Amino acid sequence: MTIPRGVDYADSGVDWLGALPAHWTVKPIKAVATLNDEVLSEATLPASEIEYVEISDVAAGRGILGSTSLLFETAPSRARRRVADGDIIVSTVRTYLRAIASVENPPDNMVVSTGFAVIRPRTMHPTFLAHALEMDGFINQVIARSVGVSYPAINASELVRLPVPVPPSHEQAAIAAFLGRETAKIDALVEAQQRLIDLLKEKRQAVISHAVTKGLDPAAPMKDSGLEWVGEVPAHWQVKALKRVTESCCDGPFGSGLKSEHYVDDGVRVVRLQNIKEQGFDPSDAAYIDVNYFETALFRHNVRQGDVLIAGLGDERNLVGRACVAPAGVEPAMVKADCFRFRLGPEANPEFVAFQLNAGAEYASGKMSTGSTRSRIALSSMMERLVVIPPLPEQQEIVRRLDSKVAAATALVKQAEAGIVLLLERRAALIAAAVTGKIDVRRRTDPAVAADATTARRLVGAAVLELVADTPASGRMTSAKRMYLAEAHAGVWELRGQPQRMAAGPFDGALMSEVEAELARVGHIETSQPGGPNSQVRYRLAGQRDALRAELEALLGDRRAAFDKMLADLGELESRGVEAVATLYAVWNDMLIDGKAPTDDAVIGGVLHDWHAEKRDKFTKADLHNYLGWMRRHAMTPTGRGPRTKAGALL
Known part of the structure; x- marks a missing residue:
């Protein structure tokens, strides 16, 4: 973070605070x-x-x-x-x-x-x-x-x-106001990503629930399972208590069996509630106990690869009864209190049973659990929990098919979660810089010196149009797509664009006209149409290249790297590629803004069927899949910020 000019700094005397404004x-x-x-x-x-x-x-x-x-x-x-x-x-x-x-x-x-x-x-x-x-x-x-x-x-x-830093009261108020505005923008993006994650998880769970309760053959004869949350199941499936397909089970030690003094830095892993997730075993947040103590006092609570691990305790965000399978490499391990270990018999596939337990966890939580702030299920109750069991080969095939579908959905969830992590890291860095005086909020909060849309359009437009000035085909439409991505992807929100869904991609005619007029007014780039109205637009560099770069960098601040990378990456593509990327980005981004789940097929369908018929003549599904791959390789994926595109005229 750049140190503000005109501010004297002094060592705070606190290592983690570092230098603060001297006053x-x-x-x-x-x-x-x-x-x-x-x-x-x-x-x-x-x-x-x-x-x-x-x-x-x-x-x-x-x-x-x-x-x-x-x-x-x-x-x-x-x-x-x-x-x-x-x-x-x-x-x-x-x-x-x-x-x-x-x-x-x-x-x-x-x-x-x-x-x-x-x-x-x-x-x-x-x-x-x-x-x-x-x-x-x-x-x-x-x-x-x-x-x-x-x-x-x-x-x-x-x-x-x-200790905490203490600025004068008026600076505290200014910093608070600045952070209120800036963190609100980040928080809105985080919420959009969280809505997306929730939708993806709902879709993933729906796929799992259908597979483990209805099977894979839609023509199979059905029968009533007798289970309210399951309904009908294939007629050849059996309903059994979980204990009937289990060789052995246990819960974790209670009371004095496992105390804080038993924990060590390495040894036998203790499987805790936070390790049992519906999407699988979470190896993070590891805890260990001494091997000798485990072997002499707690071995009966042991866990092996392939065991089904079930949470006996839950809250509003983690359902009681959720399950996962102990992965390879987990041994030696044991379960902690409020966690159950079920070692299944040969007729039950652990992954299938875990999928089904998760599908019915919400129902089990409501019907089988006790407690108010935290839901609890006893081991004896979990042993009696009813499951529906197909023949083993059918279980294995269901698991095989689910694995690929769940992996794809989980990858999208992890991508969105990674986006949240990056946003929260940015939020934390912004807060730390502001409350230690590394950002001069006087300039940031003074509307007289804040960049207006006209200034932002002139400066960003100069960088964009310089790329195509004095070329045979100046590329007004391609430049418009770069302007759109400058706002939607690089975060130059000052552009305040209102892009429309034109046949050639996202396009804001009013913004482009203002860019052209401003750059002509300052004598930097001239615009002409030698062939008359509606003909090819040409740009000529009238001033010195990069003459407005210093002003642009001052405007962009820490967004400069993202902006420069975006322009450089798009420079690898011909105009057709820029059109495909900008349109895919706009459809994907609009879906995020609307709280929808942007699968690849949904995004491609939006381009081919919801944008303009001309897209189907220009691009195939395979083309657009390739461009989505390019976007991911270049980290040019939306986060649901920037302007939403609107229906526009057909070009």
Whole structure:
């Protein structure tokens, strides 16, 4: 991040803060805020309703995602910290989760877990302080000071001794306003990606559910399974309790069987709830116990490759009863409390059974589980859970077909999740730069110096039209597609385009006309049509090449690399390729904006059937598949930002 000009910096004396503007100070949190001011009284009426926020309700970089309505008499004993507007909650347990959030306009009856420290700003701008506590540097200090293996925690009194930067109050307000606008843009993109992920997961689950309950032969005779969530199944399938297809099963040790002192850095893997995912075994967040202790005291809880692992505990985001198969390389391993291990007999395929358990997890959670804030199923109940079992060869064929379909859907989900990670990383970097004075928000927030659309169009247009100036075929349509991608892909939102769905691709005639007029006005590029109206547009470089580059770089800032790469990558393509890429990008991007699931076939169908009939004459499905591959290889894939294309005239 470029250091603002005209600002003097001094060492803050805090390693993770580094240099700060010299007129800023550094103070401990307790000097500018209070801690845990309000507690819900034990004398609260039993029938009083509260909105309870648990650690799992808060996500790093995304704030409070939800709450649970409970009666005081049934609420957990940790539901005691009252919060108010402007408070900041910081998780003091499982600090690696980075559960930190601002409290904004909460209901009067909202309380949070005692696992949070509730920080109430007194002499600082609440939003600025909240962003300061979101910094990676601050969070890393919290994690470093936490003690414990399974549930690392920090004492709240130590937490509030940590330092934060303190600018003058007017700068705090300016930084808060700047970050409010900029993080809102990123948050909107994150939400769009999350909607896409949800749609993809729904589609994936629908494919799985149909295969493991209806089979692969649509003409097969059917019978009623007797299971509400399943309905009819092929007549030759059998309904059995899970224990009837199981050789052995167990749950994890409880009580004193497994304590924090038993954990070591390496040894026998402990399979925990967070490792059991519907999409498969998640090897991250590993924990281990001593081999000797396992072999002498806990061997009966062992896990082998091919075992079905089932979650006996769930919450709003992770269903109880979800299942996966223990992968190769997991051994030696054991299950922890609230996790089940089922070792199946020869008539059951583990992958098939896991697919089916996941398909019915939501139903099982509602019918078989107990608990309010967290759902629980006992091992004895899970053993009685009914499954429908085809002959083994049919199970294996269903699994084989599902594997390819699920892998394709999962790849799309992972791509969208990776997009969210990048967006959150960008958000974190922006916050850190702003709250440590590395961004001069005075220029960023002053509308008098902000780039307007006309300026942005002139500067971006100069870079685009210089590519085609003084060439035999100047390429107005190709240039228009580059202008569209500058906004939709490189993030030059100042262009404020309104592209239409023209036969030759996304095109904004008004924007192009303004670009041409502006560049002629400053004597940089001249536009002509020697053949008269509606003839070929030609561009002539009248000024010096790159004369406007410095202004463009000042406008783009950290978007410069993406913009330059986009132009360079498109330079590999002829005009036909640019048209294909821009149109595919627009269809894909529009689908994301609309909250739809952009499979390759859906995007290609949108180009061939929903754009203009001329596309079917220009491109085949194979052509467009190849161009989608090119886009992925060049990381030119949409994220649902930028303008949505509109129906336009036919060119």
